[in-house]
Amino acid sequence: MIDTSAFQGKTAAYFTLGCKLNFSETSTFGKMLEELGVRTAGKGEQADICLINTCSVTEVADHKCRQAIHRMVRQHPGAFVVVTGCYAQLEAETVSKIDGVDLVLGSNEKANLVQFLSDAWSGAGLDAKYFVQKTKDIRSFAPSCSRGNRTRFFLKVQDGCDYFCTYCTIPYARGFSRNPSIASLVAQARRAAVEGGKEIVLTGVNIGDFGKTTGERFLDLVKALDEVEGVSRYRISSLEPDLLSDELIDYCAQSRAFMPHFHIPLQSGSDEVLRLMHRHYDRQLFADKILRINEVMPDAFIGVDVMVGCRGETPECFEETYDLLDALPVVQLHVFPYSERPGTSALSIPYVVDEKDKKQRSKRLLDLSDRKTEAFYARHIGQQGEVLFEKATRGRAMHGFTRNYVRVELSPADMRAEYDNQIMTVTLGAFNHDKSSLKATIHG
Numbered sequence: 001m002i003d004t005s006a007f008q009g010k011t012a013a014y015f016t017l018g019c020k021l022n023f024s025e026t027s028t029f030g031k032m033l034e035e036l037g038v039r040t041a042g043k044g045e046q047a048d049i050c051l052i053n054t055c056s057v058t059e060v061a062d063h064k065c066r067q068a069i070h071r072m073v074r075q076h077p078g079a080f081v082v083v084t085g086c087y088a089q090l091e092a093e094t095v096s097k098i099d100g101v102d103l104v105l106g107s108n109e110k111a112n113l114v115q116f117l118s119d120a121w122s123g124a125g126l127d128a129k130y131f132v133q134k135t136k137d138i139r140s141f142a143p144s145c146s147r148g149n150r151t152r153f154f155l156k157v158q159d160g161c162d163y164f165c166t167y168c169t170i171p172y173a174r175g176f177s178r179n180p181s182i183a184s185l186v187a188q189a190r191r192a193a194v195e196g197g198k199e200i201v202l203t204g205v206n207i208g209d210f211g212k213t214t215g216e217r218f219l220d221l222v223k224a225l226d227e228v229e230g231v232s233r234y235r236i237s238s239l240e241p242d243l244l245s246d247e248l249i250d251y252c253a254q255s256r257a258f259m260p261h262f263h264i265p266l267q268s269g270s271d272e273v274l275r276l277m278h279r280h281y282d283r284q285l286f287a288d289k290i291l292r293i294n295e296v297m298p299d300a301f302i303g304v305d306v307m308v309g310c311r312g313e314t315p316e317c318f319e320e321t322y323d324l325l326d327a328l329p330v331v332q333l334h335v336f337p338y339s340e341r342p343g344t345s346a347l348s349i350p351y352v353v354d355e356k357d358k359k360q361r362s363k364r365l366l367d368l369s370d371r372k373t374e375a376f377y378a379r380h381i382g383q384q385g386e387v388l389f390e391k392a393t394r395g396r397a398m399h400g401f402t403r404n405y406v407r408v409e410l411s412p413a414d415m416r417a418e419y420d421n422q423i424m425t426v427t428l429g430a431f432n433h434d435k436s437s438l439k440a441t442i443h444g
Contacts (some may be wrong), residue, residue, distance in 0.1 A: 002114055003310040007036035013047035014040070015068050018055025020237050021203045022085055023273035024156050025110070026053045027148030032114055046246040047076045049117070054085035054095075058339035062087055066098070073100030074129055076166075080120065084110040086173035092132040106132030107159075107175055111142035138175025145188040145200075150388040151421050152235075153197040157185055157221065158204030162212070165241075165267075166346040167280050167310055167338060174205050177212045182221050186228060191229030198421060199388055200225075203234045210244025217385055219248050226255050232423060233388065234401070238263045238305070241289050242281040249289070253296040262293055263334075263406045267307045269321030276312040276349055283324055294329045301376070301405035303332045306365060309358030310338035311349035318361050326368060331376045333369035335362050370435075377438055380406050380428050384443055399437060402428075408440040 012033055012301060016026040023330050029051055041047040050072045054065040065087040073081055083095050084105040096104045103116060109131040118125050119266040142180075160175040194201055197290075204210070210218040225234060241264055252258040264286070268274050271282045278424035293300050306321065313321075325333065337358040340347065353361075380402070387408050389400035397409040398419060409432055410419075 002118040002266055003122040004036055004118075006118055007033065007038050008438050010048040011041040011045060011052065012038050012049040013072065013079070014053070016053045017064055017068060018053075018057065018085065019156055019203075020201060021144075021159075021205065022053045022055060023148070024144045024146060024154035024203050025142065026051070026152075027146035028142075028144040029053075029110075029113055030148060031146050033134045036114065041076075050076050050079045050081045051113075052081070052083045052085075053081060054087035056086040058170060058336065059341070061143050061338060062091070069095070069098050069101060073098075074120075078118070082113065082117075084113070086170065088130075089132055089138075090169060091172040092130040093185050094176070096130040096169045102129070104130035104132065105174065106130075107138045108133045108140045108429035111140050118182075135172045136174055139178065141178050141180055143180060143184070143188065144203075145192055147192075147197065151388065152199045152201055153192040154203050155185065155188060155192070157202050157203060158210045160205045160208045161207065163276065163280065163359065164278065167307070167341065167344055168350075169341045170205060172343070175261060177206060177209045179204075179210050179213045179216075181214050181218050182224050185221060186224050187438050189225055189231055190406075193228060196421060197231065199233035199235070200231055201237055206240060206243075207237065208239045213295060218243070219245065219251065222248065222251060222255070222258060226257050229367050229374065232255060233379050234258045235261050236263070238265060240265060240280065244289050246292055249292050250296060257404070259403050260297040261403075262300060263303040263305070264289065265305040266321075266325070267305060268313065268317070269306075270308070270313070270317035271320075273310065273313050273321075276311065276346070278345075280311065283320070286322065287328060288424060290328045290330060299379075299404050300338045301332070302330045303334060304330045305334045307335075307336060307338050308361040309353040309355075310364060311346050311353070312351050313353055314351060315357075322364060322368070325365070330372060332373050333365055335365045335369065337362055339379045374431075374435055377406055377431065377435075381430060383428050384425055385428055385440075386423050387426050387440065389419045389421070395438075397432075400424075407437040409437045410440055410442075414442060 014026050022271050052069055055061040081100055082103045082104050088095050088104050089106040147153045158179040160177045161171045162177045164171050269283050329442045385402035387400040392398035398415045399409040425443040427443055429439040
């Protein structure tokens with residue numbers, strides 16, 4: 001039984017680390033509490049509740065989580081501090097011992113955040129300081145379709161992962177692959193449209209694996225969402241190469257609302273390293289998918305995740321990765337150095353890359369990424385495009401993205417409040433000062 005009176009008049013502060021899925025879930029937590037009378041604390045205001053949604057993809061991420069928890073405790077003395085997310089699931093006892101933390105919730109338990117808070121405040125009390133179930137028992141699916149203070153909505157379509165790559169702890173933090181029904185997701189998309197959402201990003205841990213729970217297909221979900229009136233755009237946050245079918249690519253090429261924008265993890269362009277990672281594809285399959293997209297959608301934005309310095313990545317293996325990415329029509333690389341994760345089987349691989357080499361390899365790939373992104377943007381200068389504009393933060397230019405994810409910005413003189421969350425036709429101009437965007441003028 002939830003005591004709603006316990007929430008009235010309280011304020012909350014939120015901090016999120018990690019992926020788009022985490023941001024989606026945090027905004028859903030905020031919406032749930034808002035409906036109970038909890039207001040988001042303003043800048044510099046003391047909060048009654050602090051919620052930190054954590055990430056644990058690397059050792060650096062773990063460190064950032066601990067820093068964020070300490071900072072929130074320090075900034076909001078006396079607040080009830082809740083920590084959830086992947087780091088909370090994997091290191092619940094450690095997190096619970098951090099001074100100022102009141103409650104740690106694992107992947108199953110976070111869906112019951114409101115009940116836990118009600119118990120803590122209503123006098124019923126809590127039986128423990130952390131509530132976390134083992135990976136094999138993580139079965140619940142917490143729905144999430146929210147935008148928080150953003151323009152785009154993030155719709156959680158899947159959670160968990162069955163792949164167990166040798167370097168990764170996410171399956172242990174998130175549990176096995178699971179998903180809700182297509183009908184429930186379509187209903188959430190329709191509600192987002194009613195709330196003014198024009199663009200929805202599909203999020204999850206391994207979203208191409210959609211259907212394990214319900215026996216449905218990801219392609220069928222895409223087709224059903226494409227028919228939702230009022231939603232002008234969808235973006236797919238990330239798809240494993242082996243789960244990206246040619247049928248899906250061809251459908252997106254002619255669909256009403258799915259944008260020519262893909263993000264596809266590669267991790268390594270060396271077949272030897274891919275085998276050590278226990279990935280489910282080889283470099284040829286990855287290349288075939290990229291070329292297929294480029295064939296049917298020549299202007300598609302293709303982002304790629306790539307890991308450097310993992311165990312087993314000899315200099316020759318890295319050169320294979322570099323050469324593959326250099327040759328393919330990809331637009332942007334998300335480069336991250338390998339991080340040793342306790343309990344992963346990658347630790348048994350004997351060849352270790354030193355930190356200096358990791359940094360050098362990262363820099364080479366980041367330089368390659370900058371060149372490819374700049375060339376892609378340059379191709380669009382002088383063209384017209386449809387841009388969904390987002391509310392400008394104070395002192396900054398209003399920006400937005402074209403259908404194929406070219407970032408554009410308006411000069412302060414051209415900015416209008418009514419452009420927020422509107423799709424406008426613009427003419428794409430020259431690069432801005434740091435080449436992160438193209439300047440744009442409203443067409444007509």
